[in-house]
Amino acid sequence: MFTSIPPDLAKRTLGFLENQKLSSTELMGLISMCLDSTYFRFREHIYHQRKGTSMGSPISVAVAEVVMQQFEAELLKTAPPSLKLWMRYVDDVFAVMQDKDIDPFFTRLNSLESAIQFSMELKVNGVLPFLDILVSREGDHLETSIYRKPPHTDF
Structure with missing residues (x-):
């Protein structure tokens, strides 16, 4: 930035x-x-x-x-x-x-x-990662959980 x-x-x-x-x-x-x-x-x-x-x-x-x-x-x-x-x-x-x-x-x-x-990035299957949080919509409110990016494997 x-x-x-x-x-x-x-x-x-x-x-x-x-x-x-x-x-x-x-x-x-x-x-x-x-x-x-x-x-x-x-x-x-x-x-x-x-x-x-x-x-x-x-x-x-x-x-x-x-x-x-x-x-x-x-x-x-x-x-x-x-x-x-x-x-x-x-x-x-x-x-x-x-x-x-x-x-x-x-x-x-x-x-x-x-x-x-x-x-x-748009939601996929109702979920969207944001920083280290996985956000999902449950009815009229948002639910969150810890999100970890998959390990990089392009070696």
């Missing part, structure tokens, strides 16, 4: 932050320095990272969360009335809505920001 957040999007999103000891201009200058000054070395060459925030940088987690909160708020303004549940953990989302609204909503989700694109 971190490497998908464009620095310009992060700066626009974080522009609303204010601090009593720093002016908005000073704060944005510091954020810009953190987001625009990412260099790394690979096989004796030094590179300047221009896309996304860097993995391992202390600011990346906060930037990604603030950007995703703003992204989510914008998206949910136009959510279909059938959206009954929206839960997000970093960039993993669990949503419950009527089948007829899934494709249009998914298209809208992926149209908001070209750098932030989601994939989708």
Whole structure:
């Protein structure tokens, strides 16, 4: 997720932050320095990272969360009335809505920001894995159990 957040999007999103000891201009200058000054070395060459925030940088987690909160708020303004549940953990989302609204909503989700694109898994036989949880629908409520991915065997 971190490497998908464009620095310009992060700066626009974080522009609303204010601090009593720093002016908005000073704060944005510091954020810009953190987001625009990412260099790394690979096989004796030094590179300047221009896309996304860097993995391992202390600011990346906060930037990604603030950007995703703003992204989510914008998206949910136009959510279909059938959206009954929206839960997000970093960039993993669990949503419950009527089948007829899934494709249009998914298209809208992926149209908001070209750098932030989601994939989708639909329920199979009434169950859907989400992170380490297996979610199933039992009547009008959801049941959960522990989910473990099958071992990878492509060796």
